[in-house]
Amino acid sequence: MRYVFALLASFILAGCATTTTRLPVENLAVSAKAPVEDLRPAAEGTREIFSLMITSDQYGYARLAQEITDPTGARLFSHRLQEKFASTSVPQTKLYHFAVYLNNRSELRKVALGAGFGGLIGAAIMSNNVVREGDVVHTMVNEEAFNALSGDKEYQRAFYTELELKQGTSAFVIYIESEADGQRRFTRTVSPIKPAQPGEKIPLHQAMEAAIQFHLKS
Template sequence: MKKLMLLLSLCLTACASTPKATRIDMPGPDLSVAVHVDDLRPASEKEDKIFSLLVTSSGYGIYRKGDSTLDPPAIHVFRRVAYETLGDEVTKAPITVHHLVVYANAKSELRKSSIGIGLGGALGGAIGGAAAGVSAQGAVPAQTNINQSIVDRNAFEKYGDEYERAYYTIAENPQHASVFVIYIDATIAGKRIFVKTMAPTRVQDGQNAYSVAVQSAIQHWLSQYSAS
């Protein structure tokens, strides 16, 4: 059993790691470089983290994806898209970012993949299948739609454990699909907006789910800002 748990941990670590940053293509010159950004995020939000490798843990299958997982980092993408959308409005005062953090919640899928696993190749096959988007039984994994909402700042700050921020409700994700959960809390021109975006980890061929999720979250923040 100890060997099984060790092998499971090693496989999950390999699946969760991101050896190469996901590229977000933004053609043309970046004219937002002169825009000042006050990055007030907690230092932890900029760092990768695997919350637990223990299958029975509440934090199992949940990861924080730090700045190094995107090229350019999400905060730079936010600055540029904000400038390109709002123009001179973001040059009159600094953009202040209180939270901009991405979580991945693959708990349900990984737990299903671990059921009935034996030693050796069966374990590697199951975990590899989960990472590739196929369940241990070869079925197509569950999917979900993008879900976006305004965040209650007090509730956000009261989570007992950080990984709970990546939880979802049945209404948000009825099939328990693997998802990205992204929070953006920022201020521009005195208006502070805090939003959450939950997006699937799988999208149509030719697209990168992580890139799509982050850009969708930024666009949602801007849409709420413009509407406020």
């Protein structure tokens, strides 16, 4: 019972927190001028708890505010991009999406996800090319299908399938879309939330790092 209450508290804090968690990132200043043009939708970096009503289909899902960490996910992306090219010239890059969603539904209410990404929209969003790195799952994203999950349907971006994670697992779902050298990439990462061991990064930091690294090598 204590674990469930802790998860509930983490869900509320993730959506409503005004404090910022400092992430341990070395040499961040060297990427201050990385040529990344931020073209994300204005609302994408703001917090949104889709519903607090336990009877709602949107209950248990949230979009996290970018200010929940310092550096933000977008800033961390710029830094890892700079590191990737090291001493060579970093290409001009456009960042269209860096959105972080929290899926806490099953832990909070102990219910199945239902159709989730298993429906027609899910089939369009996720390619058949699923990449696993330990417990973390990566897929490519269909932009048209992603855009269809907006407005009242945005909470569905936080869904995952039972083939990706065990039912009942709380997870971060991260979308990144960028363009450089004429190539556009749109990726999705599902990272389960587990208690961090001593010396490990917090789960959100781990999830963002995994999402960025996959995106940059995809």
